[in-house]
Amino acid sequence: MDRFNIALCGTLLLLLLQSTAASKLFEVLSEKYATENLVISPFSIGSALTLAYMGSGGQTAEELRLALNFKTSDKLRTAMQYENFLRTLKQPAANDGPTLMVANRIFTNHRISLQPSFNHLVGTYFDAQAQPLNFGDKVAAAEQINNWVRQQTAHKIDEMISAEDLDEENTIALILNAIYFKGKWSKSFKASNTIAKDFKVNAHETAPISMMKKTSEFKFGYLNELDATAVELPYASSNINMLVILPNQVNGLRTLEQKLAFVDWSTISSNLHSQQIKLELPKFKATFSTDLAKILQQLGVRHLFSDAADLGAMFSSSLAVKVDKVTHKAFLEVNEEGAEATAATSVHMVAKSAMAYTHVPELIVDHPFVFVIRDERTVFFVGHVVKPE
Structure with a gap:
């Protein structure tokens, strides 16, 4: 079965993954990384998984819906809610207000194409453009992907994937979400x-x-x-x-x-x-990176990573595809002026x-x-x- 990767990135100088779901994810990760500084972006994770949800069906879709805490199985309604939320985020901030940017991108193997209906849905409501890449040229493809991540995270995350992560025969696509936040304290520290x-x-x-x-x-x-x-x-x-x-x-x-x-x-x-x-x-910085695949399976998202995965609504050809990795990287810095963060x-x-x-x-x-x-x-x-x- 072919591989399908989900990559998430974010930067911090930090709807869809609701507060309850975010608390569950944090509780599992905080136990696993009890002795390490930990920073994740539930919004970034939820955004990328929602894109996967839009292309899923059957039990795969139901497990994602429950994990994301969506109250409805109406995907169009969910997509429209996401679009409305993105619109509020993109509204110009006040002169001294925080910068909050969100970006989605799907990198596909140049040998395959997305279902027109899926491509329209994620392009229209998630502003997620699809970009075909030749995964056979691993170094060049990895550099294009990492360069996109750098641009979205103010260069706080330099390498999202390595050339070794790509395989022309088996790597079908990567979904990426990046979030960047930089804000000044309302009451700064001297x-x-x-x-x-x-x-x-x-x-x-x-x-x-x-x-x-x-x-x-x-x-x-x-x-x-x-x-x-x-x-x-x-x-x-x-x-x-x-x-x-x-x-x-x-x-x-x-x-x-x-x-x-x-x-x-x-x-x-x-x-x-x-x-x-x-x-x-305290002033502090925190950098964190992990593969969330096993964590998500622990939280009930199992079909997505198995040979029973149903992602047929995503690709034009009848490919047997499952998710291989859900990579999440995040960065946070807190100082006297405020905070800066990313994740993808x-x-x-x-x-x-x-x-x-x-x-x-x-x-x-x-x-x-x-x-x-x-x-x-x-x-x-x-x-x-x-x-x-």
Whole structure:
């Protein structure tokens, strides 16, 4: 059976994968990469898998629909919703507003062609242009693909695939989605206030970091059921923010992430209240790369990777095609000015922060924590930091 690769990329200086589905994916990945810095873009992953869903049928389509948390099997309706969302993303930002760019592309083996109906659907609603390549010339084809990724991610991701990943006989197509985000904090940190400090990697190990400091009004709260504290940092002229969730215990990250699998991010945000706090947040960078194939199978997407895969609605000829890899790469940087990123059961919580304080609360983010870059509808990036770099 021929191979079909899905590649996802993104960059961070972070609708379709809904918040609940994003939480499940993050919980599985956070366990697997518990001792590494982790950053993924659920939006990028969801976008590329949605393109595959548009060309799938039978049980393959049903498994993708459930994993993506789509409430309807009407593909045209889903495509139209995606188009509407892309249109909102492409609206010009305010002068100091964040940059958020999304791009889709399908690279096909020059020996095959896409179904006209599929090509029209993804071209019209996903702005996903198909580009034929000669995979026999591996080096040139890989360079064209990687050059597209570089252009979409401001050169934060230089190599999405290698020449060895391509095979003229077996590689049929690659679906790529890239997302790039760069935003300034609404309330920036002064570089002159940044100090050297120790970060508690665990109860026995510390690492030197640069700690940013600011006293200002933020949405803040104690989350008793999660045994954690959270703060929300807004980006300028935008409804996008970074939610930072710090476990109360130095070694509490794994327990927190297990609980977060059953919590909608918006529920946490709604339990935070604006107030003056003293915040200390480390500067950090995180680079992450993984093949999501086994993870997605663990989450119920199995037919897509098997000989029983049904992707007949995608290609003109009756090819026997299955997905071989789902590669995801992402980058995140957080500093005094803001953040830059790319990629290609409910717990009821009551926030103590509604209480009246006789002092200004402090949140010192000096041990492993979770972060989410999102707006009220979409999780663009999520991850954890176990050792700032």
